[in-house]
Amino acid sequence: MSDQVHVLVVRAAGASWALPMDRVEQAFSLRGRRIHNVAGVPLLIFRGQSLEVLELASALGQPADGAQDAAVIVWAGGRRQAFGVQELAGQLVLDRSPLPAFVRSRFCSGAVLDRDEIIPVLEPGVVAGAWDSEGDRSFGFTAIQQSALLEIANIGSGNAATALSQMLGKPVEVHYAEALLATLAEAADRAGASASLSAVVDTPVAGDGGKVLLLFPDGAGDQLCELFGTSLRDEMGRSTLREVGNILASSYLNAIVEMTGMALEPEPPTIEIDLLGNLVQKGLAGIARPTDATVLMRSCMTVESSDARFAFLFVPHLGAVHTLLDRLGVGSEKAA
Numbered sequence: 050m051s052d053q054v055h056v057l058v059v060r061a062a063g064a065s066w067a068l069p070m071d072r073v074e075q076a077f078s079l080r081g082r083r084i085h086n087v088a089g090v091p092l093l094i095f096r097g098q099s100l101e102v103l104e105l106a107s108a109l110g111q112p113a114d115g116a117q118d119a120a121v122i123v124w125a126g127g128r129r130q131a132f133g134v135q136e137l138a139g140q141l142v143l144d145r146s147p148l149p150a151f152v153r154s155r156f157c158s159g160a161v162l163d164r165d166e167i168i169p170v171l172e173p174g175v176v177a178g179a180w181d182s183e184g185d186r187s188f189g190f191t192a193i194q195q196s197a198l199l200e201i202a203n204i205g206s207g208n209a210a211t212a213l214s215q216m217l218g219k220p221v222e223v224h225y226a227e228a229l230l231a232t233l234a235e236a237a238d239r240a241g242a243s244a245s246l247s248a249v250v251d252t253p254v255a256g257d258g259g260k261v262l263l264l265f266p267d268g269a270g271d272q273l274c275e276l277f278g279t280s281l282r283d284e285m286g287r288s289t290l291r292e293v294g295n296i297l298a299s300s301y302l303n304a305i306v307e308m309t310g311m312a313l314e315p316e317p318p319t320i321e322i323d324l325l326g327n328l329v330q331k332g333l334a335g336i337a338r339p340t341d342a343t344v345l346m347r348s349c350m351t352v353e354s355s356d357a358r359f360a361f362l363f364v365p366h367l368g369a370v371h372t373l374l375d376r377l378g379v380g381s382e383k384a385a
Contacts, residue, residue, distance in 0.1 A: 054145040056161060058168060059121060060136035061104075062111030067141075067161055067170040071242030074122040074129065074324070076137050093120065093131055100131040108132075108176050109156055124244060124326040126179020126339060127237030145170055155183045173238070179339060180235040188230050188342040190374075197377050198228040198344055201305055205361070206348040208300035216296065217276055217352060224349040233364070234339040239347075240360045241266030243326035248281060250294025251332050252318040254302065259369055261298040261315070262332045264360040265290070266325050272355050281322065291320045301346065301361055309376035311369075329362075336364045344370060 056067035057076060077095075084102055085092045091102040102120065107113050117133035124130075143161040148154070148169060156176050157169040175182050187195065206226035214221040229239060241247065241264055248270035250263040265273070270290050271281045279286040295318045302313045321328055337343065346361040365373075374380035 052145050055142045058138040059134040061134045062106035065168045067168045072124045072173050074244045076121045079120050102131045102133050104133045123173040125173035125177035126234035127330050130177050180232045193379050194374050197379050202226045202228040202346045205301040205304040208304050209297040212296045212300045219353050222351045226348040229345040233337050233341050233343050236343050236345040237329045240329050241325050245325050247325035248322045249328040250318045250320050252298040253316040255314040255316050258313050259365040262362040263294040263298050287320050294318050
């Protein structure tokens with residue numbers, strides 16, 4: 050099974066590597082630019098911002114390249130980082146396939162075939178050491194507990210679709226819903242295309258209950274606004290999207306309340322438009338550490354043939370997930 054992927058191909062350690070373009074913000078030449086060493090950390094000042102420079106070859110466990118002629122600004126683990134490479138080879142749109150066994154690596158999410166060359170597709174967050182793609186992916190949750198979280202995602206998606214359908218007066222279909230267990234750093238990467246201009250509705254949960262981030266990447270916010278006869282570019286459109294976010298986030302929380310009896314009261318939401326990476330980074334700041342486990346609830350909905358994808362990121366405060374599972378009667382089980 051393959052899927053189309055837009056990648057930037059770079060050269061490092063004498064080989065070709067592919068970086069997903071939805072994580073790439075910009076690429077540029079390093080010639081004539083100074084890399085500063087601050088307490089052992091290589092830093093580059095680019096357009097007034099300080100970026101840590103990670104030599105891609107070394108990060109992949111390969112011999113150092115020596116001269117790094119180019120850099121790629123990527124979103125990795127919810128933050129910007131510059132990958133230093135030998136060369137920028139160019140952009141490609143190709144089918145992504147599973148990696149052959151002889152080139153399989155924890156750094157890669159698949160491979161693309163360009164003519165006769167197999168090019169591994171890198172996972173920037175793993176390359177940067179922000180999260181690990183191997184090891185125990187259950188984070189201590191049993192299969193029953195994971196099924197319970199998935200059931201909440203399914204019911205929450207159904208509630209949200211019904212609420213949106215009532216607002217629009219049009220059918221809304223849920224294509225899929227999932228509950229992904231991940232560290233906060235990985236969840237930030239999985240939320241959507243970090244380098245895309247997006248909108249986020251940020252809904253705090255009262256009483257130290259956590260936060261729900263409703264993400265509208267890849268123009269999904271514009272699509273919804275158009276269905277309401279407005280535009281995300283004006284105040285009416287942003288107000289409309291804020292209300293949509295409030296209702297959809299409330300629907301997700303209500304699903305949890307109805308199943309568990311937990312007190313989860315949404316506070317007034319705010320809306321911002323920026324690169325998705327910036328929005329996720331800002332929304333998650335101070336909520337938890339990047340290594341803390343969280344639940345990423347995602348769903349794909351279609352409104353009258355208009356494909357709009359929403360990412361729901363529920364970030365509970367300490368103990369909230371375990372309290373939720375306790376209320377569902379599966380909190381006392383231990384992972385094997």
